[in-house]
Amino acid sequence: MSIELSAFRWVPPFARGYVRDLRVRWALEEAGLPYEVRLIDPQIQASDSYRRWQPFGQVPAYRDGRVEMFESGAIVLHIARQSEVLAPVDEAGRARVETWVLAALNSIEPSAQNFASLEVTYGAQAPGKEQESLDRRLEALGAWLGQREYLEQRFSAGDLMMTTVLRELVACGALAHYPTLEAYRLRCEARPAFARALEGQLQPFREHPAG
Template structure:
């Protein structure tokens, strides 16, 4: 059987490295021991018809395997978990709860975190961004409080490590570098346990190694963090 093929970018801005959603798929594949190939896309080509035929919203990742083509990282991770052992419990109830946490990560915890990224990165120069921040931070804080209470002193969300933990930790990692990342010791330790897994380390190294292209000229200013930009100026 041929290896599945995923798509990823060959360059992203400094703040997206280690966070682009193909990492979630790479991590799942590494956890189940499934090899894969990567088709790298230069920035901009994800919006062209050839890629939109696979991903109608012009994003990454996509996943292709023997005539099957999938998009949306959560759906791909669920497919991997369902077709390989190790990411979903064997019993029906445990499996359902793991999937429940997958949905919670993507539908409940991630949306306000993405709002924060939009307000502080993608639309930071817009007049509405700064006034929105207190409300966004309040929503994130509420979700983190709730998640922290539910996790408690447990190692993982529901028994053994599952696809639910994989996606939840991937979502929480987006808060790195913000004050919210240190709000709850148990959540910080939870995310660190996920990042310490050998499968995550392999996936992260593979993603970072794939950023080999130079940025498009119009995005060159995003190739390095602001401090480094200043040093290079």
């Protein structure tokens, strides 16, 4: 069985390029693993058959004949275990990659999402504690990155996941205050595999403009 990945047939314009199947598409493109995309709509999303694959009705869901999975971070880690492009083969190196994937999801993303959501709602009047929380996280990440090109010695699934989280801060302007992190994001997004993954997500939205 070939790899199958679920994705939305249509989303509102503001979400295009940010739906989380992008993370899995990018990992698969980096790993050079062929895959098929199953596009879903609200009817499929609510169906019993899809809920048996993805209990919360979200995307992405993944299966490859050996495993069925959901949650983008878990799927990316599964793919990374199959590709030296995404994780080194030694145990210590793999552990560092897994740590950075979880750091992106647990240490950076909650603060990023809280701030971005409040900035949309309140603009310049957004509560200061969310800004402070985000700044502490981004300052720590920037200090770690320093002059490094990537979080560790080379690009990995950790960088992939961190980049997709940092992208959420572009529209609200928060990342502009951290040139080291902005340069890092752009460096990761310049990878050809990212461009292919992004185009793969955007194409169905152009083909189904009305949902």
